[in-house]
Amino acid sequence: MVQESPDYLRELIRKTRSLTNKPFGVGIVLAFPHKENLRCVLEEKVAILQLYWGQVEKDVVFEAHQAGVKVVPQIGSFEEAKHAVDAGVDAIIVQGHEAGGHVIGQEALTALVPRVVDLVASRGIPVIAAGGIVDERGYVAALALGAQGVCLGTRFLATEESYAHPEYKKKVVEMSETEYTNVYGRARWPGAPQRVLKTPFFMEWRNLPNHENESNQPVIGHSTIHGMEKEIRRFAGTVPNKTTTGDIKSMVMYAGEGVGLINEILPAAQVVKRLVEGAQTLIQQHFKSSV
Amino acid sequence: MVQESPDYLRELIRKTRSLTNKPFGVGIVLAFPHKENLRCVLEEKVAILQLYWGQVEKDVVFEAHQAGVKVVPQIGSFEEAKHAVDAGVDAIIVQGHEAGGHVIGQEALTALVPRVVDLVASRGIPVIAAGGIVDERGYVAALALGAQGVCLGTRFLATEESYAHPEYKKKVVEMSETEYTNVYGRARWPGAPQRVLKTPFFMEWRNLPNHENESNQPVIGHSTIHGMEKEIRRFAGTVPNKTTTGDIKSMVMYAGEGVGLINEILPAAQVVKRLVEGAQTLIQQHFKSSV
Known part of the structure; x- marks a missing residue:
């Protein structure tokens, strides 16, 4: 694990801001020293603070909200989701055991997503599914399970823009x-x-x-x-x-x-386009006529 | 593992036949001695021979087809699915790692189902998803992944009719x-x-x-x-x-x-009814208007 220095992080945030006026987020791994980088994210008023691998504390969420920053943790179990909800987060990324990299997901998306969706149903907290999703089929499946969005990792690894070797x-x-x-x-x-x-x-x-x-x-x-x-x-x-x-x-x-399910390196925009258009076609062909 | 004697199996098949004129299947675990029970299933011309935990051999499929019996193995990996397709099976049950009991599923349904669906796409072999599916959300998710049906185990355990303690x-x-x-x-x-x-x-x-x-x-x-x-x-x-x-x-x-996701013991018919009607409602609310 190599961590950014706060100065380097600030530089990255500002550079990103010069390239787009769309909102974007910064992820912080709670398992490592993170106080300085956390402060930097809040000072820079980045749209979303994404948290991973550690318990989300109420005071961090409070500070973020004071700064106008939304807090979105990635969780890997129902218990973790409960803690996150109690801490007042704005959305939850549910990671399934099928995810790549450092895996906090303890269960597959199939059952974990609906449980978390039921947990937050009355609170209007969106759920985002992560792990094993590559194409429109995984995307629409996640929507069926009750998620409102998806996170893709490995698929973006195999894009032209990816920084991977x-x-x-x-x-x-x-x-x-x-x-x-x-x-x-x-x-x-x-x-x-x-x-x-x-x-x-x-x-x-x-x-x-x-x-x-x-x-x-x-x-x-x-x-x-x-x-x-x-x-x-x-x-x-x-x-x-x-x-x-x-x-x-x-x-x-x-x-x-x-x-x-990944058979070619694509431009990142193409991945997103296929995901969205593919989902529309899938829903059209599979569900509009069938039931 | 306690196995039925062929006589006991034959008795069960005949009793089942006396209770319904719908087609039904018999499952056989290939990891154990099974020749006699296999012969019994074919002699009784049961509609479906379900196979588990072992490689599906061409000659078994051939014999079954001679007897008018369809062969449906449950597989847990892409490699196993390939063997099954090569053996000439009629449908494939894809088990995800989220399944209960003796788990042959090595990956979650999210990614394994679409891979197997792509494998059999040109052959008209239906794919059935098993593991972690409890309600209409898992059912519709499986359909989105490309499955044509679902298997539920744990959900039927918690039914009035279940033989569980x-x-x-x-x-x-x-x-x-x-x-x-x-x-x-x-x-x-x-x-x-x-x-x-x-x-x-x-x-x-x-x-x-x-x-x-x-x-x-x-x-x-x-x-x-x-x-x-x-x-x-x-x-x-x-x-x-x-x-x-x-x-x-x-x-x-x-x-x-x-x-x-299981919070009550229900009559088995109720489980099926909720699954089907729930799926219709979910598709209606989630997909018909959204895209």
Whole structure:
């Protein structure tokens, strides 16, 4: 886990603002020191503060609302959703176990989304589904489960605009299987399992004993991350990005269960267009006439 | 795992036939000796032969078709679906990892159903989704993913007609959380993990070392299963049914991830009625006007 400095984060926010006048959000991982970056997000009055991997506290929501910032946590269980609702959040992202990367989702979307939807039904809190959603079918399924929107991760990884290393994008297109593991990133983020592509490197090391981790492993590459030069050791939790050099194939490659539905690298706008138009066609063909 | 004798199976088939003139199916677990029961199903020309936990062989499908019996395997991965299609099956049940009982589903329905749907698209093989589906939301979501039907397990457990022990039904209504484990049934069915309710007994024993199993455990109850009296030892894979006596609370209670959406015991017909009418209403309200 490499974190942005607050100055770097501020620079990114301002740069984004110079490129669009649409509202956008900033995500913060609560499992790591985050006070300064949190303050920066509120000072910059970013539209949405997205929170992940940690309990959402009432006072954070209160401060955000004072600054005119909406709070949207990503949760992975019904209990977490309850805490978030009690803290006064504005929307909830429900992550299913099918998600890629560091997976907080403990159950699949099928049953978890409707439970959270029932929980917030009377409060007007929108629910957004995340995990395993790639195309219009997952999108419309999420709507049927009661979600009002969807989050896509792996699908955007395989876009032209994505900052991922070309080799990583290629693997997302070529490969179809993932596994939930804790082989990577144990040293700096213990207790945070992840879903990864079943690359040859992973398949060789998937049974790595729990006490082994990157801390005493060889350096296998280098990356520029958030403007800083970083060494990447074997078993690090750091994915290869556009700047990464070294043994790319041995680096972690996060992906959600939907990876088997991704067969090409597309422009990001095309992904969104297909999702929306595809959903309209699906609803038209599947539901308008059938019932 | 307690198996029916072929004579008992034949008796059940004939009794069922005396109660309805609708087509029905018989499920066979391929992981266990099944030749005689398979022959019985084909001799009795039951409408559907459902297969589970094992590779579907071409010759079995051929024999079934000769007898006018359709073959519908339940699969848990894309690879398994490919084998089934190659064997010439008539439909495929796709089980998601969210399913209860012995879980062969390796991925959630969100991504696995569309992949299998794409696989069989040109062959006219219907796909049926199983796992975590409880109400109209899961049903319509499955349809959106491309399935043509759904299988419900846990929901029918909590029906008046279900043969489950009343204490087990009660727990299905009261409890909301499940876990994927291999604590139960290891002695007689190793390598077959299951999803169970997080009962106090399970939570106490969930870390049972792999080498421990029911074979040297005390008898905690008795059951009549398929017409035979059986002892139930601790950590057996046998759920408590209507006839079971003894320490019911310490017996395995299978349930899918959808258990948190089940809040009452209903007549089975009511479950079906709500599912169908609920789906019609959902589609009407959600999709007919929106796009």
